[in-house]
Amino acid sequence: MNIIACYKWVLDEQDIKITAGSLTLDTSRAKGKISEYDKNAIEEAVVQAEGCGVEVISLTFGGSKAKQSLKDALSRGPAKGYWVNDAAADRADGYVTANVLAAAIRKIGDYGLVLFGEGSADTYGQQVGPRVATLLEIPAITFVSQFKIEGDTVTAIRKLENCTEQISAKLPVVITVLPEINKPRIPSLKQVLGAAKKSAQEWKVTDLGLDTQALEPKTKVKSIQGFVMKRKNQIYKAGTVEEKVEAFVTALNKDGVL
Template identity: 60%
Template sequence: MPNIIACYKWVPDEQDIKLNPSTMALDFSKAKYKISEYDRNAIEEAVLLNQKNGGSVTALTFGNAGAKQSLKDALSRGPGKAIFVNDELAAKSDAYVTANVLAAAVRKAGSYDVILCGEGAGDTYAQQVGPRIAAILGIPAVTYVSEIKIEGNKVVATRKVGNCTEVATVEFPVLISVLPEINKPRIPSLKEVLGATKKPVFEYKLSELELSEDELTAKNNVKAIKGYVMSRKNVIYKAGTAAERVASLVGNLAQEGVL
């Protein structure tokens, strides 16, 4: 019966992000937050594996005080408990720092068999945290996984590599990053939402994780994030019949290499 840890990140909801037309800077001031869509797949797969094989599921996140509201949502999706590393440093952490913190939290939590991560974060999509955690813990990492089976003390994972698939069999402990197609995350019922408030949450402070100053210093510093605007030709076809206008449109698209 495997002990599974599902990592997730609390990210801005992309539909609430606005663009300042004068500076092209992204405006997050009115953005609500949510569990990253990719990480919802990781949580769901952890719960599905638990239902088939028994064991336990722990949700793990690193965030600032605002991420505390994510715990109820995460627990309503099926994990039996949650670990929250609470520190304002999370707001400016890169993949290097995040992986160090999560790996340290995994060590502090005790024994584990499988760590599940999403394919990438919903905000940065760096795709680095999962493999970095595995490297720090000295365990195998299996990425781009579309199907998981547990057989005894082994994981049988189907990976998508380009236009091909491959099957990897790995003994516990192992880290797996899953693709969105692996499952369809559930919408928690009212009973599950209410039940989430009764599940245990363990809050860790960075000082408890015994990380060095270097391990908590970001290697990548983002100076600004700006939106991209594509210049459009805005060609309007008015002359001729409808058939002639369609023919002109098709001809221009072919000339531009679109068709």
Template identity: 55%
Template sequence: MQKLLVCYKWVLDEQDIKIAGDLSLDTGRAKYKISDYDKNAIEEGVLLAEKHGAGVEALTFGTEAARQSLKDALSRGLDKVYWIGDEAGKQADAFVTANILAAAVNKIGSFDLILCGEGSSDSYSQQTAPRLAGLLGVPAITYVQQLTVVDGRIVAIRKLGDCTEEITVTGPAVISVLPEINKPRIPGLKQVMAAAKKPSEEIKVTDLGLAAEKLTPKVRSTSLKGYSMDRKKVIFKEANPADNVAKLVASLAQEGLC
């Protein structure tokens, strides 16, 4: 294994998003961040690269705001980041995203392994990795909770409900990882400063040779609202904790919840 690529997304930080009285989302003061799921993908790529002496680069697609992600991404151990900032990123669904990423990969060059998060922390469609693999004509392995490379072969443990599945493939392949696969590092001052000296390269969508239909979303978001939950706020105050539990269970059973 000589070269790895990690795909990540620059998204709004959900903790900064406020819900207004009409349930509309107020993102006016929301900052951006690398999607939490993609941080796991970056970490796994860097760990594999460190273990096998490979190079590890990243690719991100979004609006012009994606430029802001470069320093953070590079401080996490990546060698280089390719970024695509285009107006198409505003309404891009998994169809458009996969088309652009695949075209960019073909332009950049071949990789032994491409890693993605299982989903992004904004839309979480879980479609980008499988679509990307299909477009590149390579195997896709999803829901991966453990990943190793043995004698040039990729061994992945997938989490499927109440069981696991072991898959072995010869690269190149596209793999989407679960959050439990690792704990992403927190870059220190030294890593942040070193990131400023690492290379990044912009790729223009217009240079990818994609037809207009490949840049037209299949799914469009017309509105987005917060979820309103009305709680009954029933409090059980029996002296004996066991009595409180019994009343809680009886109340839930009465409402058909258990």
């Protein structure tokens, strides 16, 4: 059974500017990219497929601009890609995205493993992977730092806040991976050129048999503002080194830092 690597096309945060005064985000010059967390998912899918002798399929849900992602995703190792093209992706929350991806995965079929990044680089809701697993009625293993496939079983190490946890589950399984699981490859020129020859299929939401309720977000973003950190910039000049350190520590205690 094949491995499906899901990813999201997001704005490059390095290109996003904060408008002075209003703190609104200026995305007019922001370019798109595959979410950094999802690059780990694609990379791990390819690595695992090489060991199992199966095929990797990339899958994304996005608007017209997401078409740019197909060549990039395929240059990273997947044999073919699917793109669910719909303007609804621009306002989709985790609920809608999971409904669309789960329906697309059912349509693709013949999957043993579905990989996600731990969250997307824009909203970082960490909901889509577990939601897709619930819709597909298969196990979900989240926050995975390493895993291996043996036969029809996957054994994974989950990294939690103050411990690690080892879990095994029968395929098919949804796994969300942490960035530390690997270092995504930088595609070579040969891989980039080869990606243009691979199959990339476009679907519309209407091809997936979803009703209108499945495409109605449960949460709606009214506005987004940038955050500007204000610093006190206090400089301690008077006194000896010991006195300066004491004054510094006193100030931190007063502000509740220590």
